[in-house]
Amino acid sequence: TPIDDNASFDMTQHFIVIGNPIAHSKSPSIHHAFAQQAGLAIRYARQYCPDDAESFRAVVDAFFNGGGIGANVTVPFKQIAYEYCLEDGALSDHARVAGAVNTLAQRDGKLYGDNTDGQGLVNDMQHQGWILKDKTVAIIGAGGAARGTILPLIQAGIKSLTLANRTVSKAETLVKALGEQSATVAHCPIDTCATDALTGHFDIIINATSIGLSGERLPLSEHLTCAHAYDMMYGRELPFLTHFADSGAKTSDGYGMLIGQAALSFALWTGADIDVTAARAQLT
Numbered sequence: 001t002p003i004d005d006n007a008s009f010d011m012t013q014h015f016i017v018i019g020n021p022i023a024h025s026k027s028p029s030i031h032h033a034f035a036q037q038a039g040l041a042i043r044y045a046r047q048y049c050p051d052d053a054e055s056f057r058a059v060v061d062a063f064f065n066g067g068g069i070g071a072n073v074t075v076p077f078k079q080i081a082y083e084y085c086l087e088d089g090a091l092s093d094h095a096r097v098a099g100a101v102n103t104l105a106q107r108d109g110k111l112y113g114d115n116t117d118g119q120g121l122v123n124d125m126q127h128q129g130w131i132l133k134d135k136t137v138a139i140i141g142a143g144g145a146a147r148g149t150i151l152p153l154i155q156a157g158i159k160s161l162t163l164a165n166r167t168v169s170k171a172e173t174l175v176k177a178l179g180e181q182s183a184t185v186a187h188c189p190i191d192t193c194a195t196d197a198l199t200g201h202f203d204i205i206i207n208a209t210s211i212g213l214s215g216e217r218l219p220l221s222e223h224l225t226c227a228h229a230y231d232m233m234y235g236r237e238l239p240f241l242t243h244f245a246d247s248g249a250k251t252s253d254g255y256g257m258l259i260g261q262a263a264l265s266f267a268l269w270t271g272a273d274i275d276v277t278a279a280r281a282q283l284t
């Protein structure tokens, strides 16, 4: 049989981010910047999905059956994606302990769910020179965002964790559940308290609530101080960061976490090791 020397193959790899709403997602521009850096041809699109588990599963199946390489999952589907992988696929430790999936891939013909949010946060802190080993850390919040950071922080070697939440019982339930699920979590001392009862000095305090984007303030004690404050939200003039910056703490918003979690997803899909500083410079 003659060989067609002119046959051209489209090597473009396809990716999506699934969410609702999705129009404002920055993921396509972040991943296109990564692809440019890695010299890969990709197409990364925003994928709207109706807010129910059945529609989500249909979107995921259609995407991977059509040859898609990887998908990111955002609000409100991270838990639905976790349940899908639990039933019909496989999960990384980080996704299992987070109870949420932000990254989907296919492994051995099966759906595989990972969660890179917490490790993205840890990498961003370390990238900025913040030391986590043997440090005291407080997290404010006990929702999905807080839950996803707990295992990666403990794996980074922190000395102790305090989980402060408006509803203390929610923090207590979370700590108990994670301790039963993971030996690593069980080995770290974890205290719980109400957000306004969080006092003393911590090496690092993290805001893992969504409070602050529109100027609302968390009820923080005057007797609470820290060396480093990290807000998982990003943008200017976050009240949580201003509060601690006024007393001399180093502060960071969550933009580096956004890039960091994306870089870990990209590495899982393509094997490419991304220079996040260069990508960030290209994006801003």
Ligand code: ATR
Pocket (backbone or CB within 6 Å): 140, 141, 142, 143, 144, 145, 146, 165, 166, 167, 168, 170, 195, 208, 209, 210, 211, 218, 219
């Ligand atoms: P996510 O998945 O983004 O973490 P979530 O599960 O709704 O979202 O959790 C939101 C977190 O912000 C919770 O810890 C919540 O406290 P409660 O558990 O008491 O609800 C916290 N939060 C929301 N509004 C708050 C407020 N006005 N003051 C203090 N904490 C608040």
